[in-house]
Amino acid sequence: MTVRVRFAPSPTGYLHIGSARTALFNYLFARHSGGKFLLRIEDTDLARSTDESTRSILDGLEWLGFAPDEEIVFQSDNADKHRATALKLLDDGKAYRDFTPKAEPTDANVKDAIKERARQQGGDKNMRDNPFRELSPAESDARAAAGEPFAIRLKVPATGKTSFEDQVYGLQERDYGETEDLVLLRSDGHPLYNLAVVCDDIEMQITHVIRGQDHLTNTHKQVLIYEALGVTPPTFAHLPLIMAPNKGKLSKRKHGEVVSMTTYRDAGFLAEAFRNYLALLGWSAGEEQEIYTLDELIAKFSLKGIHRSNAIFNFSPDDPRKWTDDKAQWMNAEYIRTMPLTDLLPYVKTELKANKLWRDEYDEGTRTPSSANIDEVEVRPLEIGTCDWFVRTVDLIRQRFFTLRDFSSQGRAYFSEDYDFDAAAVEKNLKKFPELREWLPELADRFEAEFGTRTPSSASAEADTQTFSEANIETVVKAFTEEKGTKLGVIMNGARTLLTGVAVGPSMLSVFEIIGLERTLMRLRSQVAWNS
RNA sequence: GUCCGGUUCGUCUAGGGGUUAGGACACCGCCCUUUCACGGCGGCAACACGGGUUCGAAUCCCGUACCGGAUACCA
Numbered sequence: 001m002t003v004r005v006r007f008a009p010s011p012t013g014y015l016h017i018g019s020a021r022t023a024l025f026n027y028l029f030a031r032h033s034g035g036k037f038l039l040r041i042e043d044t045d046l047a048r049s050t051d052e053s054t055r056s057i058l059d060g061l062e063w064l065g066f067a068p069d070e071e072i073v074f075q076s077d078n079a080d081k082h083r084a085t086a087l088k089l090l091d092d093g094k095a096y097r098d099f100t101p102k103a104e105p106t107d108a109n110v111k112d113a114i115k116e117r118a119r120q121q122g123g124d125k126n127m128r129d130n131p132f133r134e135l136s137p138a139e140s141d142a143r144a145a146a147g148e149p150f151a152i153r154l155k156v157p158a159t160g161k162t163s164f165e166d167q168v169y170g171l172q173e174r175d176y177g178e179t180e181d182l183v184l185l186r187s188d189g190h191p192l193y194n195l196a197v198v199c200d201d202i203e204m205q206i207t208h209v210i211r212g213q214d215h216l217t218n219t220h221k222q223v224l225i226y227e228a229l230g231v232t233p234p235t236f237a238h239l240p241l242i243m244a245p246n247k248g249k250l251s252k253r254k255h256g257e258v259v260s261m262t263t264y265r266d267a268g269f270l271a272e273a274f275r276n277y278l279a280l281l282g283w284s285a286g287e288e289q290e291i292y293t294l295d296e297l298i299a300k301f302s303l304k305g306i307h308r309s310n311a312i313f314n315f316s317p318d319d320p321r322k323w324t325d326d327k328a329q330w331m332n333a334e335y336i337r338t339m340p341l342t343d344l345l346p347y348v349k350t351e352l353k354a355n356k357l358w359r360d361e362y363d364e365g366t367r368t369p370s371s372a373n374i375d376e377v378e379v380r381p382l383e384i385g386t387c388d389w390f391v392r393t394v395d396l397i398r399q400r401f402f403t404l405r406d407f408s409s410q411g412r413a414y415f416s417e418d419y420d421f422d423a424a425a426v427e428k429n430l431k432k433f434p435e436l437r438e439w440l441p442e443l444a445d446r447f448e449a450e451f452g453t454r455t456p457s458s459a460s461a462e463a464d465t466q467t468f469s470e471a472n473i474e475t476v477v478k479a480f481t482e483e484k485g486t487k488l489g490v491i492m493n494g495a496r497t498l499l500t501g502v503a504v505g506p507s508m509l510s511v512f513e514i515i516g517l518e519r520t521l522m523r524l525r526s527q528v529a530w531n532s
Numbered sequence: 533g534u535c536c537g538g539u540u541c542g543u544c545u546a547g548g549g550g551u552u553a554g555g556a557c558a559c560c561g562c563c564c565u566u567u568c569a570c571g572g573c574g575g576c577a578a579c580a581c582g583g584g585u586u587c588g589a590a591u592c593c594c595g596u597a598c599c600g601g602a603u604a605c606c607a
Contacts, residue, residue, distance in 0.1 A: 008607095009607095010606090010607045012606095012607075042607060043607095044606095044607075045606060045607055047606090048606075048607080049607090098605085100605095102605055103604090103605080110604070110606075111603095111604095113604085114603060114604055115533095115603075117603085117604090118533070118534075118602095118603050120533080151605050152605095153605090169536090169537070172536080172537095173536095174535070174536080175535085178534075178535055178536095178603095180603085182604095183604085183605050184605095185605085186605040187605060188605080190605080192604090192605070192606085192607090193606070193607050194607095196607095197607090212601090213536095213537075213538095213600090213601065213602095214600095214601055214602070215601095215602090215607095216536065216537075216601070216602070217535080217536075217601085217602045217603070218602085218607090220536095238537095240537090240538080240600095241600075241601070243599095243600075245543085247599060247600070248600090249600090249601095277544095280544065280545080280556090281544070282544090284544090284545060284546070286546070286547085287546080287555095288545095288546070288554075288555045288556080289555095290544095290555080290556055290557090307538095307545085308537070308538060309537085309538045309539065309600090310537095310538070310599085310600060310601090311543090311544065311545090312543065312544080313543095313544095314542085314543050314544085314557095314558090321569090322558085325543080325544085325557090326543075326544095326557050326558050327543075327544060327556075327557045327558085328557095329557090330556085330557055330558085331557090333569085333570095337570075399570050399571090400568065400569060400570060401569090402569075425567095428567095429567080477566090481566095487566080488566050489565090489566040489567070490566085491566075492566035492567070493566060493567050495566090496566080496567065497567095502567095502568095503567060503568070504567065504568040504569065504570095505567075505568070506568090506570080507565090507566080507567095508566055508567075509566090
């Protein structure tokens with residue numbers, strides 16, 4: 001039997017991190033077993049479902065790379081079938097009409113009201129005391145024919161228990177007495193969740209239902225419906241929940257954008273990194289490896305590795321550096337720093353384009369960013385603005401970056417003349433050493449004398465000037481430093497601030513070289529930072 | 533209330549009758565160094581509690597506590 005799983009979100013908000021992980025586990029399970037991964041939008045709650053939510057969820061799934069293998073099913077399209085199933089159950093005597101008037105909605109919080117009602121009922125609630133439960137079919141039909149409104153409830157047997165072997169939590173049993181005669185069809189004819197899910201899962205031939213642990217009691221209800229329908233239920237696997245730092249529920253209202261998938265996409269996270277992080281939240285292959293490619297995750301995924309305890313998604317709203325989980329941030333940085341350059345370059349291109357920092361020349365020449373291999377880019381000096389230069393630059397600066405956004409913010413000075421100066425950097429590396437105001441332009445003169453102002457390609461034709469390369473730059477800067485009787489760090493950090501606008505970055509010798517002689521001279525002579 | 537589930541460093545976790553209880557992130561220190569959020573080395577830090585079974589329990593059993601989920605004519 002071919003495995004068929006589904007991810008079934010209800011479109012009442014964006015793609016939540018917990019839902020994203022549920023989607024991931026379904027996806028991994030399907031791929032691992034050569035099965036199908038399906039998507040069903042559970043939009044039967046017309047009042048709360050919105051197209052915007054559906055779009056947002058689809059966006060999130062697309063970003064993560066989970067494309068469904070078959071057409072998306074919209075649950076609301078199947079309402080007629082759900083109704084027909086309820087009616088069939090009624091005909092078969094497995095369900096009954098409940099003519100009790102619909103309860104008035106309480107003004108209090110729905111959850112609280114339900115909890116309160118449950119508390120009052122206590123432990124010895126009699127769930128089989130509905131007066132309409134044993135109404136004769138004739139009388140029931142008559143009242144219905146007379147136009148009296150009714151809901152259809154499943155007639156849960158008085159004694160016995162539902163049970164299923166959960167692939168994560170083990171054997172689950174629940175006495176029938178714990179389950180009320182659940183409503184299948186509302187008095188306005190609207191099918192309810194548990195009925196709709198069972199009908200659709202049967203119709204979609206779902207073999208494994210992998211969903212959040214908050215559905216555990218629903219599963220017992222659904223097993224009851226399967227039994228009434230005479231259909232063998234699928235295999236169930238419930239996932240532990242992802243909680244907020246205080247162990248409470250993670251919600252948009254309380255925690256905001258940090259739980260939305262699109263936040264991470266927009267913050268410059270790599271989908272592969274976030275997937276990797278998510279996979280390790282509540283699942284483990286039982287080894288010490290942390291970084292997994294998608295193929296490795298697929299190969300190693302098993303329901304056996306899923307935990308039974310909830311995991312905390314850690315973040316501190318007060319600390320900008322820890323706005324989201326530490327490990328997620330580390331994972332993303334790790335990917336940016338170590339992933340194959342050819343995989344990273346297209347993302348950088350997109351990021352630069354979005355910030356008007358991209359130049360088409362980066363794509364020209366014998367190679368393009370997507371085909372370039374850093375090992376082949378050893379030709380020096382590099383011509384600024386070429387593909388080779390672009391590839392080398394990205395490889396150089398990525399070592400200190402955490403997100404794709406850093407390429408257009410911290411890395412802006414490499415791609416544009418229009419960059420800002422970090423106030424702290426200016427203070428610490430420039431203004432603290434007023435002499436630099438004279439010295440750095442002087443260093444520019446020295447560079448010009450040593451290296452000329454010709455373009456790198458014509459430099460070789462000029463016998464008396466040297467190549468603007470790391471080794472040569474180092475010689476010049478060291479001599480200059482000694483001459484001024486200062487420390488190398490003072491000159492280097494001052495230059496760094498002027499050249500890149502920030503206080504951190506790769507080796508300054510590499511920075512000089514990658515920025516190039518022409519821009520180096522201009523920036524060393526500029527007074528803009530000093531006046532800021 | 534009742535039912536269900538859970539509990540190993542701050543967090544994610546490995547392990548599952550005999551381990552110096554391992555790794556990762558975070559944090560701290562040292563090193564490298566022209567800076568640094570890179571890198572290297574090191575440190576801090578955990579089996580919820582109480583009984584039992586056993587030669588031996590973090591590991592098995594029972595109970596307690598705490599946490600979470602569920603409870604609907606929502607999904």
